[in-house]
Amino acid sequence: MAVAVRGGRGGAVGSSLRSFFSYRIFVSAMFSLLFIATLSVILTSHPSTSHHDSALPNIGNAYVQRTFLALKSDPLKTRLDLIHKQANDHIALVNAYAAYARKLKLEISRQLRMFDDLATNFSDLSIKPTYRSTLFESDSPVDEDVLRQFEKEVKDKVKIARTMIVEAKESYDNQLKIQKLKDTIFAVNELLIKAKKNGAFASLISAKSIPKSLHCLAMRLVEERISHPEKYRDEPPKDEFQDPSLYHYAIFSDNVIAVSVVVRSVVKNAQEPWKHVFHVVTDRMNIAAMKVWFKMRPVEGGAHVEVKAVEDFKFLNSSYVPVLKQLESAKMQKFYFEHRAENATKDVNNMKFRNPKYLSMLNHLRFYLPEMYPKLHKILFLDDDVVVQKDLTGLWNIDLDGKVNGAVETCFGSFHRYAQYLNFSHPLIKEKFNPKACAWAYGMNIFDLDAWRREECTEQYHYWQKMNEDRTLWKLGTLPPGLITFYSTTKSLDKSWHVLGLGYNPSISMDEINNAAVIHYNGNMKPWLDIAMNQYKGLWTKYVDNDMEFVQVCNFGL
Numbered sequence: 001m002a003v004a005v006r007g008g009r010g011g012a013v014g015s016s017l018r019s020f021f022s023y024r025i026f027v028s029a030m031f032s033l034l035f036i037a038t039l040s041v042i043l044t045s046h047p048s049t050s051h052h053d054s055a056l057p058n059i060g061n062a063y064v065q066r067t068f069l070a071l072k073s074d075p076l077k078t079r080l081d082l083i084h085k086q087a088n089d090h091i092a093l094v095n096a097y098a099a100y101a102r103k104l105k106l107e108i109s110r111q112l113r114m115f116d117d118l119a120t121n122f123s124d125l126s127i128k129p130t131y132r133s134t135l136f137e138s139d140s141p142v143d144e145d146v147l148r149q150f151e152k153e154v155k156d157k158v159k160i161a162r163t164m165i166v167e168a169k170e171s172y173d174n175q176l177k178i179q180k181l182k183d184t185i186f187a188v189n190e191l192l193i194k195a196k197k198n199g200a201f202a203s204l205i206s207a208k209s210i211p212k213s214l215h216c217l218a219m220r221l222v223e224e225r226i227s228h229p230e231k232y233r234d235e236p237p238k239d240e241f242q243d244p245s246l247y248h249y250a251i252f253s254d255n256v257i258a259v260s261v262v263v264r265s266v267v268k269n270a271q272e273p274w275k276h277v278f279h280v281v282t283d284r285m286n287i288a289a290m291k292v293w294f295k296m297r298p299v300e301g302g303a304h305v306e307v308k309a310v311e312d313f314k315f316l317n318s319s320y321v322p323v324l325k326q327l328e329s330a331k332m333q334k335f336y337f338e339h340r341a342e343n344a345t346k347d348v349n350n351m352k353f354r355n356p357k358y359l360s361m362l363n364h365l366r367f368y369l370p371e372m373y374p375k376l377h378k379i380l381f382l383d384d385d386v387v388v389q390k391d392l393t394g395l396w397n398i399d400l401d402g403k404v405n406g407a408v409e410t411c412f413g414s415f416h417r418y419a420q421y422l423n424f425s426h427p428l429i430k431e432k433f434n435p436k437a438c439a440w441a442y443g444m445n446i447f448d449l450d451a452w453r454r455e456e457c458t459e460q461y462h463y464w465q466k467m468n469e470d471r472t473l474w475k476l477g478t479l480p481p482g483l484i485t486f487y488s489t490t491k492s493l494d495k496s497w498h499v500l501g502l503g504y505n506p507s508i509s510m511d512e513i514n515n516a517a518v519i520h521y522n523g524n525m526k527p528w529l530d531i532a533m534n535q536y537k538g539l540w541t542k543y544v545d546n547d548m549e550f551v552q553v554c555n556f557g558l
Helices: 002-044 061-072 076-103 110-126 129-136 144-208 212-227 256-268 287-296 322-328 330-337 341-346 348-353 361-372 393-397 427-432 449-455 457-467 479-485 510-514 534-541 549-553
Strands: 247-252 276-282 304-309 378-382 386-388 405-407 444-448 490-492 518-520
Touching: 076 144, 212 256, 212 287, 212 549, 247 256, 247 361, 256 276, 256 287, 256 386, 276 287, 276 361, 287 304, 322 361, 322 457, 361 378, 361 449, 361 457, 361 479, 378 393, 444 449, 449 457, 457 479
Parallel strands: 247 276, 247 378, 276 304, 405 490
Antiparallel strands: 378 444, 386 518, 405 444
């Protein structure tokens, strides 16, 4: 009984196992049939590929299709695809290096020609009739001999390509770096040019603007004149103003503090200051301030100062003076006063010469000295941006050899020659003057007024000024007409009399400056401006009259 029960239980278990394994076999069979059906659909429905649009056949879907085909029938298809892909990769690499060569402007180089030839050979290889019909366009099994020959040619060209790339890689990398560096240098240079133009224009604006302290000083002096008119009545001219036996100076300026520094520096370094006479001429706007200054601060040592306005010289009118007549013309006014600010930085030099100060009579008074001071024989002309460091009476003792103008020459090498100031493409200039003639400097000039009258220099100046109404002989300024007017009538002085450049050149030797009789702050960096060079500024400020109450009130120099 017990055995029968056990036997029944064992039969039930065996039957269950047989049913389980039969189910697994059935499921496996169904999946196998489904896989075979799917594979058959893929292998029998792939489209044919056209290879006419490219040098080498497309390897996208074709590669997948051939992989399945290889599983089905031809294992050489996979090998062909690998060779084909290797060739395509090296074509791309060769074309990349050829593009670099073109970018580096190496069109005529041997490497570029070799890269182009190699890329062409790769492309030609795949379209050879034998390979194209047998390997790429045929659905029949791949011919192993043809495949082996194709593989050999591809590998040979790959080897050549790799050798060329290895040889050219370092050179091309360096060339690319050089080209990038050149591009960077060019871009930085463009920015530098723009920055220089903007800086030059800003410097020009700073140089021509009136500092607040100078404006304050002028206003305080005028206020003093208005508040106490009885203290500043005009006095009759002194006999010393026309005494030819004294040392006479001409200073033409609208800058009160600058004129005071020039006068103080002359007097402090003069051995006999009472023999020195200063003829200061300013414009109508600044005449009151200039007179009050010298009334409040008389010159030390007994020196004499005459202050006049341009308008006091009645002969200076538009019927006699070409500059005044030209300034009245509509064409000239348009040139000076109607230029637009937005074009200012395009040509800084042009903006510089458009400054109306170049037509100011204060600049051109230097050409009328014999008529302004008819009883004098000699006069020393000083700019208002100079400082005198030594006694100047020795200049009156220099024999000018019958010449009109005693000045320091500024030429060295090819610089500061007449060709830099005058337009030698004009036939009149080319005929009359030597382009290599040495230029000289205004700022400290000893003039023999008797020789001037004899040579009729003012008449020559008038002639050339009228000829230059259209600005074809020279641009503007007073130096070019001065070079013309006193051509062949200028006596060269020793350079120690007059050292220039303290308004723009930071490299002047201090020994040269200390040995100079006159130092000149020509340039934009005037010593009374904030943009002045610090190494030279003290040479000027030590002559500023800081004890004057209005100088203190206006915080001058702070």
